[in-house]
Amino acid sequence: MTTEATPISVRSAEEMLPQPFRVTEIRRETPDTMTLALEPTSGPGIEYAPGQFTMVYVFGVGEVPISIAGGQEGKLMHTVRAVGAVTRAICALGPGDIVGIRGPYGTSWPITEADGRDLVIAAGGIGLAPLRSTVQYALNHRDRFGYVSLIYGTRSPGELLYEDELREWRSRFEIEVEVTVDRAADGWYGDVGLVTNLLPRIFYDPEKTTAMVCGPEIMMKVVARELGSRRVGFDDVYVSLERNMKCAIGFCGHCQYGPDFVCKDGPVVPYSQVRNRMRVAEV
Amino acid sequence: MKLDTWRAGRDLLADLSANEIEFLESVASEVTFSKGAVIFEEDDVADTFYILQEGTVGLELTTPGKPPVVIQTLGSGDLLGVSWALPPYSWTWRARSLTDTTLIAFDAVKVRERCEVDFRLAHQILRLIAREAIRRLTGARVRLLDLYHHEAR
Numbered sequence: 281m282t283t284e285a286t287p288i289s290v291r292s293a294e295e296m297l298p299q300p301f302r303v304t305e306i307r308r309e310t311p312d313t314m315t316l317a318l319e320p321t322s323g324p325g326i327e328y329a330p331g332q333f334t335m336v337y338v339f340g341v342g343e344v345p346i347s348i349a350g351g352q353e354g355k356l357m358h359t360v361r362a363v364g365a366v367t368r369a370i371c372a373l374g375p376g377d378i379v380g381i382r383g384p385y386g387t388s389w390p391i392t393e394a395d396g397r398d399l400v401i402a403a404g405g406i407g408l409a410p411l412r413s414t415v416q417y418a419l420n421h422r423d424r425f426g427y428v429s430l431i432y433g434t435r436s437p438g439e440l441l442y443e444d445e446l447r448e449w450r451s452r453f454e455i456e457v458e459v460t461v462d463r464a465a466d467g468w469y470g471d472v473g474l475v476t477n478l479l480p481r482i483f484y485d486p487e488k489t490t491a492m493v494c495g496p497e498i499m500m501k502v503v504a505r506e507l508g509s510r511r512v513g514f515d516d517v518y519v520s521l522e523r524n525m526k527c528a529i530g531f532c533g534h535c536q537y538g539p540d541f542v543c544k545d546g547p548v549v550p551y552s553q554v555r556n557r558m559r560v561a562e563v
Numbered sequence: 564m565k566l567d568t569w570r571a572g573r574d575l576l577a578d579l580s581a582n583e584i585e586f587l588e589s590v591a592s593e594v595t596f597s598k599g600a601v602i603f604e605e606d607d608v609a610d611t612f613y614i615l616q617e618g619t620v621g622l623e624l625t626t627p628g629k630p631p632v633v634i635q636t637l638g639s640g641d642l643l644g645v646s647w648a649l650p651p652y653s654w655t656w657r658a659r660s661l662t663d664t665t666l667i668a669f670d671a672v673k674v675r676e677r678c679e680v681d682f683r684l685a686h687q688i689l690r691l692i693a694r695e696a697i698r699r700l701t702g703a704r705v706r707l708l709d710l711y712h713h714e715a716r
Contacts, residue, residue, distance in 0.1 A: 404710065405710070405711030433711075434711055435711040435712060439711065460636070462706045462711070463706075464632070466630065469661060471619065471636040472621065472633045472634065472635055472636045473635040473702055473706075474703075474705050474706055476698070476701075476702060477636070477637075477638075477641075477698075477702060480574070480638070480640040480641060481638045481639055481640065496710040498705060498708060498710055499710055502701060502705055506698070510574065
């Protein structure tokens with residue numbers, strides 16, 4: 281028996297076709313960041329693994345890659361910061377509006393491979409969004425892991441994402457949740473300092489820890505280095521890269537990062553794989 | 564004051580020998596501060612240093628006419644106080660207890676005197692302080708970059 285491969289041009293055409301999704305809810309997280317709940321207008325929607333992303337198309341404006349922050353049964357949740365024309369248009373959407381979604385794309389956090397291990401989940405700024413579903417997975421499968429800790433750093437108390445969920449996660453006493461800000465404001469009674477300051481506070485066995493780190497690249501480097509100095513192996517530290525992804529299927533090359541395309545070889549990679557590249561300004 | 568149980572699983576005193584730990588125990592005592600209490604004041608003589616056992620301490624910058632600004636917080640397992648090790652032996656920041664705290668207080672004068680004759684201890688103490696200072700300097704430098712300001716995902 282022979283099988284015929286689908287011609288690459290047909291395959292890529294299908295992969296470039298967005299599915300219509302309706303905005304069902306939109307919630308302001310911070311002055312410039314919104315969380316959108318999306319459901320497919322028809323069909324089964326999108327099943328994803330934590331850490332993957334979709335391409336979100338605002339008709340007539342453009343398309344951007346956005347990390348998946350959550351969603352179940354084909355529905356999606358995206359948290360978007362308004363920093364450019366397309367993301368500003370996404371943040372201006374309201375319930376009932378339609379967007380095009382392609383995906384999911386990319387690699388995911390190694391959450392199932394981390395069975396039986398301690399988890400250190402380190403987020404910086406909006407980097408909590410791609411880790412949100414990982415935290416929820418850990419909470420929903422708590423008996424599969426040892427110590428589980430979320431350390432989260434952001435610029436100021438007014439820029440914390442998912443404040444209600446952070447409180448809820450902490451109140452369950454099933455995982456350790458530590459939050460810090462770069463700059464305190466009146467009325468802030470929490471921690472002040474870089475997210476790495478929180479590492480001495482949490483429990484983990486370096487020999488059996490999987491760390492998942494997401495934030496600005498410099499933050500990820502500093503956290504990975506600090507974990508390394510605390511004897512966590514760089515193969516066990518995963519980071520989520522961010523590059524200018526356009527096609528999301530490894531054709532266009534916009535997101536090339538050394539020998540990898542971030543859209544298909546990433547965004548989640550072991551720090552050991554990119555450690556040397558993260559020192560090279562031209563990459 | 565026994566330090567052996569406390570240091571298990573923590574990096575801070577991991578490199579010290581049994582003799583050195585024994586000496587530190589002889590100059591250590593447990594102290595507690597209630598929420599809001601000032602542990603030490605900017606420019607005061609730095610004759611004690613601490614390790615936090617429980618609670619949170621804020622390092623504050625004070626400015627006339629304005630509320631103090633917390634520039635960094637320290638928590639369980641952190642070293643509180645670095646300025647005691649080098650002249651002029653005075654505190655750079657105010658340290659305030661942000662929650663009820665329990666700390667191990669070390670007599671810094673006795674530690675300095677011992678370091679004058681015990682060079683291995685002096686070396687270990689300076690290594691410990693340098694490691695903490697580098698971590699805090701790295702943190703301060705990264706915060707200066709204001710990384711989260713224009714970030715998108």
